[in-house]
Amino acid sequence: MKKWCDNAALLTLHGNTVGMVSKEFVVSAPGKIILHGEHAVVYGKLAVAAALSLRTTLHIKTIHDKDDVLLHLPDIGVEVGWSVPEIAAAVALPVCDPEKPAPPSEELLQKLKTFASIPHDSADTKTLALVSFLYLYCAIVGSQKTLTPLEIRIESKLPVSAGLGSSAAYSVCLAASLLLHKNLISASGKWSEKDLQLINAWAFQAEKVIHGKPSGIDNSVSTYGHAVSFTKGSEPVILSQVPSIRILLVNTKVPRSTKTLVESVKKKYDKSTVVMSAVMDTMEAVAKECLILFEKMYKGKADEYYKQLEELIYINQQQLDIIGVSHIALEKVIQITKANGLCSKLTGAGGGGCAFALIRPDVPKETLDCVIQQLSLEGFDCWETGIGAEGVTLHV
Template sequence: MEILASAPGKTILFGEHAVVYGEPAIAGAVNKRATIKLREAPRDISIFKSDDLGFEAELDTVAKRYTLKKGKPGIIKYILEILSKFHDHSPIEIDLSLNIPIGSGLGSSAAVTVSTLAALHKYHGKKFDRIFIAKKAHEIENTVQRMASPLDTRVSTFGGLIYLSRKKKITKFNTNFKSSFVIGYTSKRGNTGRMVKSVKSLKNRNPTIIEPILKTIGKITDDAKLAITNKQEYRLGELMNVNQGLLDSLGVNTNELSRMVYLARKSGASGSKITGAGGGGSIIACCPKNQDKVFKALTYYDNAIKVNFSNEGVFVKEIKEGLNDNFEDWWKYIN
């Protein structure tokens, strides 16, 4: 039996850092995905490999150890954690395809975790339950990272654009928001834990200044919710620009991120800002028009990908004999 499962990456539109202090946030699934193929291993050892990432490893799922055959370990620790909790330790082969750039702030680890969990549950004949998958995927991420947001795994599981309220209630936007975006990212990865601690320290030293900034970011997020609901793309871009100024005041910007933010605007984006914790990582640019121009400008110095929001969350299927292994063919098959 061979199982295929796929889950989308994500991006945060609004609410970075403020969400830590009870303010709302908006995040969405993007049309870049992690795809897992899972089958019984041809020999008596479990294998995890990825041509896209250039690695292969033999796995000891009982001891949670691996022997690296090529490449860098990276995402392997998530797979070992999943297998130790949800697999019977019989030899399996896991093949990962990934078109989400690692370290770009697009939730690659969440997408891999969600898709692997979905594939493993199907492989063992268990009921496909998205609520369970989202919960357990967050637990895996939290174990590996020591501090993980449930937003990443929730969005990767269910897809779409979501709003996280001040009461921590997650609601999915009903509107089909079709604006195009460009994600720009540098080779320098951000460290979420370090940046959260940095903002907390700044807030503790300057509470009367920083607390109103965080509350204002929350108000911007509420306004952005209305802009998305009413499909006001240029209003959304304007709010992104204002939000970026406040993130800059929190000290989470870098020269590289700032360069991309302003280059995106100069190239025709209606708005641009850091996405994620900052200190490295990525920016997001809203491009109702000029997506190609913004993409070309950002790739001159750094890296970029074109993205759109996707309503498609995780899916899982048993591979039918005779169907092409090409992912695009599979996407047509399941839809």
């Protein structure tokens, strides 16, 4: 397999003529974090998610010396290549209109799995990520009945399977780069609402291949960036006026099953509906208050509102503990951060997974270093990062 070229000059966009783009460029997209409303959203309540500063980056270039498409995913140890003529022979091109995103038919999905030597009943997200790539490659690049040999390398700062939107960032990067390769979105990188909608819609199709029935929240956050508010059954509301806020993100590395946790909360809800409804209402009130504070922070002196943000984090964590989705590892994170003057909560399904602590502007570096050291000694991974990041981006 041909080695990826590390020459930075080859990994930038080179505009030659209006409407034309070279076939070598870099795009990136952020991960996501649920700030407030996890679990409550299942019961029709408002939740808030934000884009992380941790990003996935995709390098793409056209291959001229062989008729292959190569995909490098070093973070998960995957290096694969397929013959372009063999892909074209296995799939009837064109698959669909690339400007009208649609999911693959069951027949096409099984053909792609067979071609990639992936079991038809596989639920492994890492292997299904390869199938999602093949689908987007055929649907977008093969729209004119021909496929271009490409080499793609995707690297990420996001941990995999941690509830931080790593697959969505992967999908968004793929969608944007392939659409750009086919000149279906602006070559300038200053993407219109129509461009972003097309990227988001294709990323959602990729997410369907990987996860089956995704909510669409993760790919929306990764596409548009900043933050979104959402309720079950409604389109996400993009929030562009979001303050830049620093957080300490902590991965306990404790595996958990979202499905099992959701089911356990449902049992409690069915048993004590009145009480659990009140808890869900409280979590929604926290999410709504968070949006009000974000607006105030964006327009005024942000430092004034950090104490109120901490209060919301504390209240939400208490509610999550009440519904039984905390974990001894998450409680250890909360204990260590609290002892050092920080406020934290779990994010996502709970039962392990990740938590985050708000970093106020007045927190000394020495304190933060001490917290990170203590958490690391517990075996946890830590990232000092931020929320409110830009969405999918073309790097010129």
